[in-house]
Amino acid sequence: MESRPVVASAHRHDAWCIVVTTRLPAPHLLRPIALLALVLFSLGPMLLLVLQSFAFGWRWPTLWPDTLQLDAWRNVSSGTLGRGLFTSAGLAIATTCAAVLFALPIARGMATLPRPWSHIAAALVFLPVAAPPIALGAGLHVVALQLGVAGSWSGVWLAHCVPAVGYATLVLTGVLSTRDARDEEVARTLGASAVHRWRYVLLPQLRGALTEAAAVAFLVSWAQVALTLLVGGGAVRALPIEVLALVRAGQETEAAVGAVLLVLPAMLALSALRRGAARV
Amino acid sequence: MSRSLTTPAASRLPLLAAALVAAPVLVGAGYAILASLGLAGPGQAANGMLDASRWHFVLSSRSTWWSIGWSLQVAIISTALATLGAVVVAAAFSTSTRADRWARGVATLPLPVPHLVAAASALLVLGQSGLLARIGYALGLVQTPADMPPLVYDAPGVGLMLTLAWKEWTFLALVAIAVRGSIGDLYDETATGLGARTWTRWRLVTWPLLWRGLLPSVIAVFVFALGSYEAAVLLAPVQPAPLPVLTMERFADPALARRGDAYVLALLALGIAALAVGLHEWSRARWSRLHTDTTRGASS
């Protein structure tokens, strides 16, 4: 939006008309305050967790921990959190690979469906995403029992794949259905085989979407609690399970460390994703 | 939408593939039905006979409906709060200035934060000896932790509501920003030329379109809030237990016979989710019809 001095008088209070209807003080003050509030609201809770992870004793009613130390962090590699991290990473990577591999051809096929089949397909794909994990896990647990994988890593992995494939498909369908597929027609008439078309036409254009789908699938598995608990039966100790146990046990500092470990990779992945998308 | 390059028979294949994605849920639901009737799973009756007693027990027990109602209420309120916050962010920081873009980035930064972590930090902030209470102490409003009104483990579930709202707000803000961007300025401009002032434009043009674009995500957020286990287990009161927590309790019930309850509850939850999926797709179809068709060219 270029600057519009002529329309400035009509537009200046645009946003704030919705939020406040009374007379405003100088608008230039309100915006920085709103920005500050936004930062505190969005990042505050996370920063508090980080602080807690370094805390050793934090008595009432101080606003700062009694002492700060690295012990809880140092113990990560040797303790349950370290093992949980490892387990979760393995599960998440495996889930991501499977999810993207399945989602891509499915999404591509879905993009060619006419209405109303496309809507039915979209609803079907959304089902594993919307299904409450506890409910889903209960059913999948019985399935896992039948398959003999209940309580094992593979069982949990398969369970994670169920919502992950759904999420990844949704992400890819969004991009594929709005894409102009005529470039594939052109490639065909120019003699490109299916493999060539995938390699030179489709995949380069889908790089952003594929990254996004992978990120979502990773997150679904990484943060998963209910499915891991129900299908893993407590035997598969993924990181969120350990963190949950620590929180319930009241071990605030260790729990905070685990929470930060949970969040950090996810946030880094997301910002890398955004920067990649912005560059494209 | 891209044109199909396949023959009519093969063109139904993608539908099958989509069904494959949903299959685990349906299969799981199928097995859950069997388990709830004592025909499979840990609660399996020794004689292999159909046993509908768990259904009867769960559906007639007051605590079931209390839980469902409580969960629904929490989900509705937290979704409403998240929607409000998202719309404010999308409207307030809608221009392309550096500050606005930065603000939008900050607002959507907590997107990858898991429910579990959000709940854990909620305990630190909203707990009776948490940050808010300590700020209250510094301001002289609170003397001891007990003076702080309970926001977690409380009957109305305020802490849970706030946490769910916080988590879902970032997602909805992202969608709201995208929808607002895709609506663009043309309608606003046209309305301006026809004599509509700022508030009227918002009320008659921008907001109705924004809402229709946002509705599918609002429904999705509602379902996510309803189904969240980890936030509920950390922040909700013991009674009434939210639906996911109740389900988990029954699932791990030492009395094997009562484990069937978990499957009944799971099926109820899946039923609600299926309903929401239908609504979601309906609202999404309506939005895409409204939105993409009017950006077509003038030649028909």
Next chain:
Amino acid sequence: MTHTITLSVRALHVPFGHEQGLADISFDVASGERLVLLGPSGEGKTTLLRAIAGLVPVSSGHVLVRHREVTQTAPEVRNVVYLHQVPVLFPHLRVRDNVAFPLTVRGVARRQRDAQVQPLLERLGLAALPDRLPHALSGGQRHRVALARALAAQPAVLLLDEPLAALDPALRADVRHAIEEAHAVSDAALVLVTHDLEDAARLGDRVAVLLQRRIAQCAAPAELFARPATLEVLRLLGVHTELSGVVLAPDVAQTALGHVPIVATSAPVGAAITVGLRASVLEISAITEGPADHVGATGRVVSVQHAPSGPLVRVRVATQELLVPVPGVPSWLRLGVQVHVQLRDDARHEPFPAYPC
């Protein structure tokens, strides 16, 4: 048509992206009059319209609507309605509500709204569609709804931005009629932007030619085609052939076709000029025995083109090529054949535009 000036643009300077903007734009449009802004793409016609509507800022100059200065006022109170090239209908409102929108925002009560909207719907052929949503309308119907809606706002000035661009011929005629019908029930001053000459000639009471970010000429179509103000305008119109010549007298020029009457020029005798000849004033005939007693020249046929208006013969005369229409292609006409090119009898006394080189 009354002659009160509804829209006045005075010495308007409009910035245009990072390039040099529109400079010194001035014109008036009377109530009920149709002014067409003609010019090549990228000249800033859309920017000019949007500046008049108040959607882009101006660096200097004045816009007056009904003698009221509106240059600094917000678009919603200027009483100027701007229509985009592709009709922008509110997708969530039905046809009836779209058309009633200007009344809704002015707080008109429902019953009164319906009463005012109904005649507009009927006038523009939309009476059968009041409950349709925009996505279910055809292209022509969408244009009509946009026009009806604009009329409901009872604007003083109506701005149409390339309404007929990118339309197929059938739809074009449909929308052209819709514009004429709409304008017939309104006393708004209508400014229409196009890069198409046919539309300009058909729709405009006057045509303002925008060239190099300025108004090169503003005249009725007949005047414009007969006497383009500059060589650039002549070239833009694209219906003239250029013939080089030399000034013999202020109103006569010596050309390859002989003596040709020209519009009085201030160029001195002997100066080189370019004369603009519309193709329709020329004719060809076979070379005959005997002395040539007409104004004309001999040339060689280079090619025959088939245009929608009829066959055109391209003849090379000396160093120039002239395009001459023929009612039909005679049997003796072939490539390379020598022909005689001359001015038609009935066109011989009308002075032609001439421009110094």
